[in-house]
Amino acid sequence: GESVGLHLPTLSVQEGDNSIINCAYSNSASDYFIWYKQESGKGPQFIIDIRSNMDKRQGQRVTVLLNKTVKHLSLQIAATQPGDSAVYFCAENIRLSGGSYIPTFGRGTSLIVHP
């Protein structure tokens, strides 16, 4: 079946470096993608989203890039801080057979920031 997946399960970076977390998707009909951050012991928290009619979207210290040609999504975090250590999920808003749209999550990437 079609799915959302992540290339790297763990990413270790030094504080101050830029981080790039990648995500591959296979559902070509997906028109909306979301990145969530999940800190230890907490629920996922929305970071940023992008629609399929966009290539890039920027937030505060984060940028999401979408390459529809190769069905690839990335989250870039500038000047990574220890507080950025968490698991990051990309998710698609997938349309079910009944017509409802559901946030559907990939496996996640654990980002570890070393001081």
Place this chain on the structure above:
Amino acid sequence: NAGVTQTPKFRILKIGQSMTLQCTQDMNHNYMYWYRQDPGMGLKLIYYSVGAGITDKGEVPNGYNVSRSTTEDFPLRLELAAPSQTSVYFCASRRTQGALEAFFGQGTRLTVV
């Protein structure tokens, strides 16, 4: 606003016992979801609801039931708990299905022994 509140935070069940995981939101969101998260994995959808009185199965509904008698509450019922149901359960809501942001509760860590 409290957002999405889940209770309890932790629970240990014996095989065959039953329990209800509570979820309530105070944002007047129509859409609510129950996910489970196994160690090192993503979130899998158990059930969802598009409004009061309407529920539907997700990817992994077996062994669970839900109800949605009010907009605020979306309890998840486990009947005859099994070790395979050991997981962390998350409830989420969003205003519309086109609204990008879903709000999550803090999760319920359930262990079945």
